[in-house]
Amino acid sequence: xxxxxxxxxTTYREAVKEAIREAMHMDERVFLMGExxxxxxxxxxxxxxxxxxxxxxxIRDTPLSESGxxxxxxxxxxxxxxxxxxVMTVNFSLLALDQILNSAATLLHMSGGQFxxxxxxxxxxxxxxxxxxxxxxxxxxxxAHIPGIRIVSPAxxxxxxxxLWTALQDPDPVLIFENNTLYNMEGTLPEKAGPxxxxxxxxxxxxxxxxxxxxxxxxxxxxxAAEVLAKEGIEAEVIDLRxxxxxxxxTYLASIARTHRALIVDxxxxxxSLSAEISARIxxxxxxxxxxxxxxxxxxxxxxxxxxxxxxxxxxxxETIIAAVQRMVRHG
Amino acid sequence: MQTPLEQHHxxxxxxxxxxIRRFEEKSAELYSATKIRGFLHLYIGEEAVAVGxxxxxxxxxxxxxxxxxxxxxxxxGMSAASIMAEMYGKQEGCSRGRGGSMHLFDAAIHxxxxxxxxxxxxxxxxxxxxxxxxxxxxRVTACFFGDGAVAEGDFHEAMNLAALWQLPVLFLxxxxxxxxxxxxxYTQASPDIAAKGAAYGMASAFVDGMDVMAxxxxxxxxxxxxxxxxxxxxxxxxxxxxxxxxxxxxxxxRTKEEVEEWKQRDPIEQLxxxxxxxxLFDDQERAGLETEVAAEVAAAVAFAExxxxxxVADLTRFVYSERREA
Numbered sequence: 001x002x003x004x005x006x007x008x009x010t011t012y013r014e015a016v017k018e019a020i021r022e023a024m025h026m027d028e029r030v031f032l033m034g035e036x037x038x039x040x041x042x043x044x045x046x047x048x049x050x051x052x053x054x055x056x057x058x059i060r061d062t063p064l065s066e067s068g069x070x071x072x073x074x075x076x077x078x079x080x081x082x083x084x085x086x087v088m089t090v091n092f093s094l095l096a097l098d099q100i101l102n103s104a105a106t107l108l109h110m111s112g113g114q115f116x117x118x119x120x121x122x123x124x125x126x127x128x129x130x131x132x133x134x135x136x137x138x139x140x141x142x143x144a145h146i147p148g149i150r151i152v153s154p155a156x157x158x159x160x161x162x163x164l165w166t167a168l169q170d171p172d173p174v175l176i177f178e179n180n181t182l183y184n185m186e187g188t189l190p191e192k193a194g195p196x197x198x199x200x201x202x203x204x205x206x207x208x209x210x211x212x213x214x215x216x217x218x219x220x221x222x223x224x225a226a227e228v229l230a231k232e233g234i235e236a237e238v239i240d241l242r243x244x245x246x247x248x249x250x251t252y253l254a255s256i257a258r259t260h261r262a263l264i265v266d267x268x269x270x271x272x273s274l275s276a277e278i279s280a281r282i283x284x285x286x287x288x289x290x291x292x293x294x295x296x297x298x299x300x301x302x303x304x305x306x307x308x309x310x311x312x313x314x315x316x317x318x319e320t321i322i323a324a325v326q327r328m329v330r331h332g
Numbered sequence: 333m334q335t336p337l338e339q340h341h342x343x344x345x346x347x348x349x350x351x352i353r354r355f356e357e358k359s360a361e362l363y364s365a366t367k368i369r370g371f372l373h374l375y376i377g378e379e380a381v382a383v384g385x386x387x388x389x390x391x392x393x394x395x396x397x398x399x400x401x402x403x404x405x406x407x408x409g410m411s412a413a414s415i416m417a418e419m420y421g422k423q424e425g426c427s428r429g430r431g432g433s434m435h436l437f438d439a440a441i442h443x444x445x446x447x448x449x450x451x452x453x454x455x456x457x458x459x460x461x462x463x464x465x466x467x468x469x470x471r472v473t474a475c476f477f478g479d480g481a482v483a484e485g486d487f488h489e490a491m492n493l494a495a496l497w498q499l500p501v502l503f504l505x506x507x508x509x510x511x512x513x514x515x516x517x518y519t520q521a522s523p524d525i526a527a528k529g530a531a532y533g534m535a536s537a538f539v540d541g542m543d544v545m546a547x548x549x550x551x552x553x554x555x556x557x558x559x560x561x562x563x564x565x566x567x568x569x570x571x572x573x574x575x576x577x578x579x580x581x582x583x584x585x586r587t588k589e590e591v592e593e594w595k596q597r598d599p600i601e602q603l604x605x606x607x608x609x610x611x612l613f614d615d616q617e618r619a620g621l622e623t624e625v626a627a628e629v630a631a632a633v634a635f636a637e638x639x640x641x642x643x644v645a646d647l648t649r650f651v652y653s654e655r656r657e658a
Contacts, residue, residue, distance in 0.1 A: 031466070057466060063496070068455045068489025075459020078444060079394075081466060083459075098486075102449045103456060111437035111445065112428030113650040147651050171653035 005190045013183040015157045015193075016046050016122075019164035020084065024054055027082055030168060033060040033069055034086030043088045044124055044183050070096035070121065074104050074173075077119040082168050087123040090139045090177065104173040105148030116171045120164065125153075126179040126217055126267055127315055133303035136311075138267040140177040140216075141274030144245040151244040152198050153177040155219040157187045159242060162196030174198070177244075179217035179267075198243050201251035207235035209329050210261040213252050213278060215241040218265045218316055225321035234329050244274060252278070253286045260291040261328050265316050270298035292331070295324055339612050342603065343621075345387065345544050346613075349379040349600045350625045352403045355412055356575075358629050359402070359419060359433075363579050367636075368419045370432045371448075375403035377542075377574035380599035381506050382407040384547025384569075385474060388555045392442070394464075394473040396457040399434035399448035400506075404476055410438050412628055413635035422639025429642055430650060450511075451477060451484035454503070458490045461499035461564075472558050474502045480511030482528065483519055491566070495532040498563035502554050503534075505566065506541065508573045513585040529566035541571030542597040572597075 010018075023030045032047060038061040041048030051059040062069040066087060073085035087093045093100070100121070107115045127136035144151045150170060154160045160178070167174035204219060205226050212222040219240050226236040237255050241247065256262050262282055266275040275296045282294050300314040356374045363372050375382070382403040389395070389408075397404040405415055410426060418425025419433050427437050427446070435446035444460065447453035457475035464471050481487050482505065494501045505525050509516050516523045529536025535557060539550035547569055554565040572594040576583050583591075607613035 029467075063489070063492060065489035065493065067486050068458070068493050071452070071455020071486065071490070072459035072462055072493055075444075075456040075461075076463040076466075077459070078456070079460040079463025079467075081463045098449060098452065099455060102452060103447070107445070108653065109650045110427060110431045110435040111439075111650075112426070112430045113654075114427070114437050114439040115444065116653045150652075171655060 005192070007188045008191050009186060010157060010189050011183065012157055012160045012185045013044065013046055015161035015189060016164070016178065017048070017050070019161050020047065020050065021053070023084070023165055023168055024050075024058060027168065029080065029082040030084060031058040031060060031081065032084045032086060033062055033073060035062055035064055035088050037061060037086050042086070044180065046183070047086070066092055066095035067099050071099040071103065073119050073121070074099060074107070074117055077117045078107070078115055083119055084164070084168070085119065085121045087121060089135050089180070090123050090125040091134050091137055093123050093139070100143070100149070100173070101146055105146050108172065109148060117173050118168070118171050119173045120167045120176060121173065122176045122178060124180040125177045126181060127299070127304050127311055128181040128217070130306055130308055130311055131304070132306040136304040138299065140244055141266065141268040143175055144274055144277075146245075149173045149175055149245065150198065151175050151177065152242060153179070153216040153244055154242070155182070155216050155240055157185070157189050158193060159196055161189055161193045163198055165195040166198045170198070177216065181217050199248065201239050201241045201243070201248040203237060203251070203255065204240045205236070205238040207237035207259065209235045209259055210237070210263060210325055211252060211255040211259045212236050212238045212263050212265060212321070212325070213241065214238065214265040215244065216267065218267050221316055221318050221321060222265050224318045225325065228318070228322055229325055232326070234325060236325055247278065247281070249281055249285060253282070256282060256286045257289045260289055262290065262294045263321070263324055263328060264294065264296045265321055266296065266298050267316060268298060269301050270296060271301060273298065292328060295328060297321060297324060341387075342545070342607060343613065345383050345548070346600065346603050346607065347621050347625065348383045348407050349544065349603070350621055351412065351628060352379045352382070352406050353600060354625045354629050355406060355632065356402055358633065360575070360579070362633070368433065370434070371399065371578050372419070372433050373400040373578050374573070374575040375400055377594065377598070378506055378508060378571045379403055380544035380547050381504070381541045381569040381571055382476070384544045385504060385551040387548050388551040389472065389474055392471045394442040394444060394460050394471065396444045396453040396460070396473060396475045397446060398450070398453065398477055399446065400478070401436055401446055401476070402433070405436045405438070405443060408443055409441050410436065410443060412632035414438070416632040416636040417639045420636040420639060421641070422636060423642035424635065424639040428650075451481035451486035453477065454481065454486050454490035455493070457501050458493045458499060461494065461501045462497060465497070465499055470559060472500050472502050472555050474504060476504045476506060478511065479505060479507040479509065479516055479525060480519070481505070482525055483511065491529070491532045491534060494564040495534045500558045501564040502551070502558055503564060503566040505568045506571055507568055508571050510573070510577070510585065512577045513581065515585065526566060526568040534564055534566050535562065536566035536568070538568040538570060541569030542599045542602065544599055544603055
């Protein structure tokens with residue numbers, strides 16, 4: 001972008017809120033519904049102030065009925081509205097998994113193409129705030145298993161600001177996963193920041209020696225690791241997947257064709273995971289570009305512990321990423 | 333049935349119930365002949381509910397149904413041919429053969445399925461009604477479900493949401509006394525389903541679901557209440573399924589005597605009897621109706637037989653919309 005573009009300092013939280021505000025202004029069919037989105041101002045304060053601006057019809061507090069209000073979002077989408085349904089956290093979304101999988105993802109197919117569901121569901125995901133084993137998992141990879149829905153996970157402010165509008169233009173359900181540790185992240189955005197594509201992965205740091213494939217909060221750990229590694233002369237290319245379903249295979253495969261090494265960093269669990277899927281795709285489509293096997297850094301396969309030192313130990317860390325890259329580059 | 337109009341309407345109701353009955357008898361036969369596969373849940377015995385309710389809906393109203401929905405689909409006006417072709421798995425079926433018996437859909441008549449997750453359709457109905465309310469459309473969403481659904485969390489969540497937001501939903505519980513093969517006395521602490529509406533401050537009533545005229549009267553009262561902007565309504569229709577739950581059910585959970593007792597209240601014979609007693613209907617007219625219905629069922633089967641298989645090359649269609657803009 002041009003250096004002339006006026007920039008503003010903002011946060012991830014404000015960027016999401018601005019995206020919601022803009023969508024509400026641009027399309028009267030858009031409304032926000034979820035637990036504590038109105039009078040409380042949003043569990044993560046994303047929707048603070050929106051009730052006063054748009055009123056209780058469009059900033060709609062719901063009872064603690066995840067299945068009920070996600071299902072109602074599906075019905076409202078079928079009825080011509082463009083709902084944004086906020087689920088407080090990914091662990092709670094399992095109470096609505098039936099509606100997401102058995103209705104939102106299947107209606108178009110079961111009806112032979114007659115009923116599409118233009119629904120957006122936002123939810124917080126991820127660990128890092130000592131919220132223990134029922135509030136802190138990263139289950140977006142699970143959701144990425146489901147045909148019929150699109151899964152996006154904004155890491156940068158521009159995506160937090162820009163993915164929502166594009167998701168609302170999608171005729172099919174889109175789930176947006178916002179890592180809870182990012183809401184306070186500060187940065188700058190153009191004052192007129194707008195929609196972004198939700199089809200492509202992006203290279204966030206170019207490099208020649210290894211490809212780090214990641215998304216969401218782990219992106220920043222990879223970028224920090226790459227910064228340290230650069231001082232040692234190792235240039236890591238960092239790819240932000242952005243969209244977890246459908247995966248943009250071409251972007252990471254093209255990178256691996258240049259670097260010949262791939263490390264996947266994923267806050268999800270390892271077994272049967274998104275990282276496993278990406279690794280398999282690299283085997284299938286990029287095997288002969290590799291100098292050594294694909295490696296993965298994932299969250300330890302335990303329910304998330306409360307104690308800070310244990311939670312930190314369970315998650316992908318900058319040090320573990322650096323160590324893995326050093327080993328892979330020196331030995332491969 | 334005082335006026336010619338009422339008499340005509342009653343005969344039309346009888347014809348619809350007969351169509352459902354004969355259509356399903358034929359479906360069972362075709363199931364045995366392996367023309368239809370998967371699950372096949374027959375509505376036989378419960379016809380008065382769908383036929384009575386549908387008579388009170390306008391073409392603009394929406395319908396959400398369950399996996400036992402041939403009756404609702406036919407009574408709503410879906411063509412027997414497109415339903416039969418669907419059950420054959422042919423692409424001329426109402427859902428292109430992607431859904432089968434449990435997933436009948438028809439956008440033209442606002443028929444939103446065919447939901448085979450028990451109680452799964454209730455939140456959907458709430459959302460459809462919410463969209464109507466927010467867009468200022470005065471229409472009713474009629475949501476059918478069984479007594480089994482009342483035990484699901486979605487029932488309670490949907491009842492609460494609809495009452496809380498005063499949405500135009502007609503909740504229609506088809507209480508046939510069995511959740512698959514488990515009697516309601518083993519599943520409900522309080523088996524009075526209509527009474528549950530009170531817990532949500534929702535207007536509610538129960539009606540004899542074997543009497544099509546009683547169902548229609550009760551549904552007309554309920555839809556009028558909803559159309560006047562009074563919020564949702566729960567109508568419990570007490571009915572009975574004459575056939576097994578599905579084609580795999582050996583009916584160990586109920587006695588033949590019980591089934592026979594309920595068959596004495598057959599909704600079709602009840603109405604036919606009333607028409608006969610009133611001197612409005614004779615054996616010849618009954619035979620005429622049967623002939624008409626048989627022809628319609630035969631035409632549906634012929635249509636399904638002549639239908640074509642969707643090319644396997646199209647397997648991955650309808651997972652995502654082909655038109656990318658919402």
